[in-house]
Structure formats: C-alpha cells, structure tokens
Amino acid sequence: MVKNAVEIRGLRVVRGKRPVLDQLDLTIGGGVTGLLGPSGCGKSTLMRCLVGVQQIRAGTVEIFGEEAGGKPLRDRVGYVTQVASVYDDLTIAENLRFFARVLGVGKDEVDRVVDAVDLGRNRDRVVGQLSGGQRSRASLAVALLGSPDLLVLDEPTVGLDPVLREDLWALFHDLADNGTAVFVSSHVMDEAERCHRLLLMREGRIIADGSPADIKEKAQAQSVEEAFLAIVRRDAA
Numbered sequence: 001m002v003k004n005a006v007e008i009r010g011l012r013v014v015r016g017k018r019p020v021l022d023q024l025d026l027t028i029g030g031g032v033t034g035l036l037g038p039s040g041c042g043k044s045t046l047m048r049c050l051v052g053v054q055q056i057r058a059g060t061v062e063i064f065g066e067e068a069g070g071k072p073l074r075d076r077v078g079y080v081t082q083v084a085s086v087y088d089d090l091t092i093a094e095n096l097r098f099f100a101r102v103l104g105v106g107k108d109e110v111d112r113v114v115d116a117v118d119l120g121r122n123r124d125r126v127v128g129q130l131s132g133g134q135r136s137r138a139s140l141a142v143a144l145l146g147s148p149d150l151l152v153l154d155e156p157t158v159g160l161d162p163v164l165r166e167d168l169w170a171l172f173h174d175l176a177d178n179g180t181a182v183f184v185s186s187h188v189m190d191e192a193e194r195c196h197r198l199l200l201m202r203e204g205r206i207i208a209d210g211s212p213a214d215i216k217e218k219a220q221a222q223s224v225e226e227a228f229l230a231i232v233r234r235d236a237a
C-alpha cells in the first residue's frame, strides 16, 4: 500500500472569476479512493491539480513528496480524462507504442496494457473506428503504461456497459492490491460501494470522508446513494 500518495494543503483554484476550490486540505493514501459529487462541484478541477495541469492560486499539491506535474512524476502518475486522449488516425497499438516512447517505457508494456483493458482483439484497429467504450479503454491503456504509482481516473466508466464496468472495477482493485493508489471520480452510486474510501464533494468542499460502511452508518442510510442525498441536503440547509 502506498502511504500519502497525495498531500494537498490550502489549495485555492479560481476558474473564470469564481473560486472552485478554496482552502482545501486532503491526503490520499493507497487503495481505491472514490470522488463523488454533483456536476460542477470541482471534481475534474481537483484531478487536474493532481496531475499538474491546473493553475492554482494558493496552496500546495504534492504527489509522493514531489510538486504535482513535476518531471520526476512523469511516469509515476497516469491520468484518464473524460474525453478520450488517443489519436484517431492511429491504431490502438500504434498509439500505445507512441506513448510508450514518450514515457520512455519498454515496448513490451504495450502487450501488457492492451490485455489489461481487454482490447487485444482490436489492437490493430484505427481508433477513429472504435466504439466510445473501446476508445475510453484505449485511453486507460495509455494511462497504465509504465505501471504508474498513482492513477487518476475522471469518470472512466461513463458510456460503458455493465459487464465492462465490472471488468474495469476488478482491474482497479487488482492495481490497488499491487500498490497503485487509484483515485477515481464517478457519478454511479453502485461504483461508490466498491471504493475503499469515499470523498463526497460539494461546492469545492469535502463534506463526507470515510469507507462506504462508515458513511452509511453515520447518515443512518441503507445505501451510499441515500447517505449522500442526506449529507448533501444537510450541508445545503
């Protein structure tokens, strides 16, 4: 298990003219940590901070003790955005060979990650001809190159069928069991139940933090969905 993959102190981010995150403190360790919250609450913004692509106004974001986005982290952090980030005019294998070269990881990694996301049969197909789910899995394969120590996944299962979602969650757990810290945002409440730790965000603040069992117990709810609705309503009151 990785201890303190992420350490955030006093983080402030302004987008447009509005503060999206303000005075945010957060530590993330090993296992699968889920980030949930209403649309626009700042989930993607927080993830962008972790990978060092978001301008910040104040505070610090450290990943494994290094400033987020710094060179030493280049092959230690994998990131999957909501939009597939692979080249449409290349095949899956060509994309992976290209990104492997950029990251300086061996070509043997291509076979490993293509199998991990179950795209072996499609590896020589041009990305532009793939389905939405296949494209997002191709992006995930890129993020897995070099076995990163932290994987940041912004809604990786959107548009996937239940069988594929199940497979991907099994993969996230395998990765976490082997020491990768997995930080994943989701809108899907049954996915929340599968996280070791859940963070509920509202208007840029973390309003609940704990295991799914803790969160349900504290809210005296039967499901995470019910617990979150109660917590959000209480916070809004």
Ligand SMILES: Nc1ncnc2c1ncn2[C@@H]1O[C@H](COP(=O)(O)OP(=O)(O)OP(=O)(O)O)[C@@H](O)[C@H]1O
Pocket: 015, 016, 017, 020, 037, 038, 039, 040, 041, 042, 043, 044, 045, 046
């Ligand atoms: N490029 C931008 N310029 C200005 N404001 C932005 C920009 N991108 C996002 N925002 C604003 O920042 C806030 C947080 O957005 P963010 O994308 O982090 O939310 P989110 O929780 O990931 O939402 P969703 O679940 O819909 O993806 C929102 O109010 C949004 O309107």
